Amino acid sequence: KGFLQILGRVTLVTIVAATGTFVYISQKDRYPGSQLPFDPEKKTLVVLGSGWGATSLLKGLDTTNFNTIVVSPKNFFLFTPLLPSVAVGTLNPRSIIQSTRYITRFKSRQVAVIEAEAKEIDPINKTVTFSDNSEIQGQVSSTTIPYDYLVYAVGAEVQTFGIPGVKENACFMKELHDAERMQRRFLDCVESAAFPGQSDDEKDRLLHMVVVGGGPTGIELSGELHDFLEDDLKNWYPELASRIRITLVEALPSVLPTFSKELIQYTVSTFKESKIDIMTKTMVKEVKEKSVVLQMPDKSIKEVPCGMVVWAAGNKGRQITQDLMAKLPEDQTNKRGITVDDHLRMKGTNGSIFAIGDCTATSYAPTAQVASQQGAYIARILALLAKKDALEAKLTASDADADTIRKKISKIKPKPFHYSHQGSLAYIGSDKAIADLPIFGREWASGGVATFLFWRSAYLSTLFSLRNRTLVASDWVRVKLFGRDVSRE
Numbered sequence: 001k002g003f004l005q006i007l008g009r010v011t012l013v014t015i016v017a018a019t020g021t022f023v024y025i026s027q028k029d030r031y032p033g034s035q036l037p038f039d040p041e042k043k044t045l046v047v048l049g050s051g052w053g054a055t056s057l058l059k060g061l062d063t064t065n066f067n068t069i070v071v072s073p074k075n076f077f078l079f080t081p082l083l084p085s086v087a088v089g090t091l092n093p094r095s096i097i098q099s100t101r102y103i104t105r106f107k108s109r110q111v112a113v114i115e116a117e118a119k120e121i122d123p124i125n126k127t128v129t130f131s132d133n134s135e136i137q138g139q140v141s142s143t144t145i146p147y148d149y150l151v152y153a154v155g156a157e158v159q160t161f162g163i164p165g166v167k168e169n170a171c172f173m174k175e176l177h178d179a180e181r182m183q184r185r186f187l188d189c190v191e192s193a194a195f196p197g198q199s200d201d202e203k204d205r206l207l208h209m210v211v212v213g214g215g216p217t218g219i220e221l222s223g224e225l226h227d228f229l230e231d232d233l234k235n236w237y238p239e240l241a242s243r244i245r246i247t248l249v250e251a252l253p254s255v256l257p258t259f260s261k262e263l264i265q266y267t268v269s270t271f272k273e274s275k276i277d278i279m280t281k282t283m284v285k286e287v288k289e290k291s292v293v294l295q296m297p298d299k300s301i302k303e304v305p306c307g308m309v310v311w312a313a314g315n316k317g318r319q320i321t322q323d324l325m326a327k328l329p330e331d332q333t334n335k336r337g338i339t340v341d342d343h344l345r346m347k348g349t350n351g352s353i354f355a356i357g358d359c360t361a362t363s364y365a366p367t368a369q370v371a372s373q374q375g376a377y378i379a380r381i382l383a384l385l386a387k388k389d390a391l392e393a394k395l396t397a398s399d400a401d402a403d404t405i406r407k408k409i410s411k412i413k414p415k416p417f418h419y420s421h422q423g424s425l426a427y428i429g430s431d432k433a434i435a436d437l438p439i440f441g442r443e444w445a446s447g448g449v450a451t452f453l454f455w456r457s458a459y460l461s462t463l464f465s466l467r468n469r470t471l472v473a474s475d476w477v478r479v480k481l482f483g484r485d486v487s488r489e
């Protein structure tokens with residue numbers, strides 16, 4: 001009895017201590033202190049974007065070196081790898097976003113965060129023009145500012161290839177509002193199918209979900225839709241669930257071309273078990289309101305009725321990127337995006353513009369991994385440039401140590417950007433994930449439930465803040481306990 005009492009007390013003390021520590025850690029980071037104001041002596045650094053590249057840069061940036069201004073139409077960072085989970089209600093939308101101010105307000109020197117869209121960049125006169133495109137605007141909604149250094153990290157937009165009906169009739173899976181819209185549309189299809197008097201053909205149409213693109217986005221989304229169907233819809237719509245169909249359409253001969261052969265095979269067989277139809281060598285030619293037009297492998301055309309089309313067919317450069325490149329026609333000739341040198345300086349800008357992430361055309365895949373490593377690299381480069389500027393300022397101020405200072409300046413030689421690939425991970429539904437991991441110089445392929453646990457822990461630790469980690473973990477527990485919500489907002 002005595003032992004049990006002691007054990008009980010020890011457990012209680014442990015729980016109280018753990019809760020106290022957790023509260024302390026979360027409170028400690030909650031309230032930012034005071035910051036140094038802008039210094040007219042410092043150079044102006046303008047950062048365009050608040051995605052993977054820009055946020056990683058801001059995390060690593062020593063803001064005492066610059067007057068930093070961040071311009072982005074979204075005042076938050078979106079953790080894209082978990083976006084498909086939002087589309088089916090596994091995660092709440094706010095669990096995977098983080099206000100940019102949560103990062104900048106903890107910096108030593110203040111950082112101006114402006115919710116606006118850059119409209120024009122003048123690389124010759126070094127200015128950026130941006131405007132507030134939100135619903136509510138004040139007296140001033142557009143302005144132009146000068147910069148000394150510009151970090152260009154505006155990402156990319158959805159590639160539709162000009163295919164008719166895509167913009168009008170398909171859902172995308174790129175931004176947070178895309179996932180929310182898809183969730184509403186999906187549940188609308190299910191509720192409309194449940195409407196009394198619906199014919200069997202119409203039910204089958206409404207409950208046929210077509211995902212276009214067999215890249216990682218299309219695969220992960222199909223897996224999430226399958227989970228929603230198996231875990232929840234079968235219980236709440238038992239009369240309809242057996243009619244729900246998921247079809248994945250891919251133009252190439254295989255899905256997931258960047259993953260190893262065995263993992264492609266594993267995904268295909270898992271999808272087969274999950275009754276997700278994969279149609280390869282099949283190209284979407286048109287998306288209509290109630291159907292999708294396909295070019296089949298034998299080149300015949302087939303119109304397939306469906307309730308929802310999700311377009312996950314890749315990305316292309318934004319208009320502003322094309323406009324910027326057009327201003328430097330000699331150096332910027334790659335249609336895929338901005339050409340940079342090995343220090344990520346945009347060619348033709350004399351080192352005043354750094355371009356990172358999906359807006360660039362490099363040998364790296366357009367991934368979060370690449371963008372975030374590039375952002376961290378630019379933070380280091382900017383620290384070196386600031387050091388060089390400070391030494392150069394000293395040089396003009398006094399001649400006494402001129403030689404020593406010049407020597408120090410000559411030693412500042414930034415290394416080229418080097419990408420370190422940490423592996424590729426993707427969720428494929430049914431509590432299974434796939435992973436291609438480089439271990440001791442070899443590619444190690446793994447798939448299954450254990451990989452799914454690894455996938456979860458990898459993304460949980462990659463999330464940007466303790467707040468995000470707590471929210472995502474509690475969403476996973478919520479879904480395990482209560483299932484996903486089928487209410488339609």
Ligand code: FAD
Nearest residue numbers: 049050051052053080081118154155357358366367368369
């Ligand atoms: P983004 O992160 O897209 O950021 C661009 C920023 O620029 C945004 O804040 C945007 O609001 C802002 N912006 C846009 N226009 C303007 C403008 N005119 N002026 C100023 N700012 C502007 N990669 C992985 O490595 N692993 C994954 O698991 C993974 N999963 C993904 C899942 C999904 C559903 C998607 C869509 C992508 C996924 N990716 C993944 C790819 C990854 O998200 C991108 O490669 C990454 O976001 C690129 O970072 P970026 O900074 O270049 O662009």
Ligand code: NAI
Nearest residue numbers: 213214215216217249250251252283284313314366425426
């Ligand atoms: P993607 O470019 O990788 O794949 C798009 C697919 O759509 C291609 O396979 C293409 O052949 C197909 N397609 C294009 N047009 C088509 C048409 N008309 N009909 C049928 N199929 C068509 O795009 P995705 O998946 O959005 O990925 C974009 C980037 O983000 C990639 O670099 C990817 O690696 C990264 N990403 C990584 C993830 C991960 O690592 N888990 C998850 C999601 C994205």
